[in-house]
Amino acid sequence: MPISTAIFWPVIAQVALIHAIYFLMLRRRYRAVRAGTAKVSDFWIPAVEPEPSATVARSLINQFELPVLFFVVCILLHLTAGVNYLVLAIAWLFVLSRYAHAYVHVTSNRLRIRQRLFVAGFFLNFSLWLIFAVHLTGF
Template sequence: MPSTTAILWPMIAQTGLIFAIYFLMMRRRFGAVRAGTAKARDYVIPTIEPEPSATVARSLINQFELPVLFYVVCILLHVTSGATYLAQAIAWLFVVSRVAHALVHVTSNRLMLRQRLFSAGFILVFILWVLLAIHIA
């Protein structure tokens, strides 16, 4: 795999996680309607949503917060030829932290564990931005 495009693979993996969460949310919402714990119209403006699908919906929202900074820094590292092996490894660690965060969010939803996983991802993205700043300085 050429190092010039290797930084794109963690971005593709992160996007795959988003699609997986979308599918899980659809499955849980359809399941709630079938089980009678929600009505289809409850999802027009989902202010009240059954917990199993609400946690997935919130997890999905999380995938469009911190990961946006991840996508931008990866693209910038690629464009500026700063996607070193270190940057690639950190990018993969970020994706692992997001997968773990999402798994906790949609299963046990243990807040302290989720917070630690979020913090790990936050630090990893911060490091990527520092690497970019050093590279372009």
């Protein structure tokens, strides 16, 4: 596999995480309705999310914030032939940080750990954008 297309494996892994969180949210919502702790009508207004699925819904929202910048920079690095082993390593570390962040978010939801994982992902994402900017300058 050419290194230029290897950048899409971390992208696919990130998309898989998003699908997994969707599945988990649907499962928790279904269980809440079945258990009687929520009604189907509770899900009509997005601001009203029953407790069993609230953290999963928020985690899903998180997957369309910082990861969007990740998707864009991966595509741009591919299009400009900027993919190298450092880029791949950082991309995989970013995805691992997102998996860990999502896991903490939907399980213990310990803010201190979640915040550290978010900050790590933020700096990894920033690093990819910095590498992209340097790549564009030709250095």
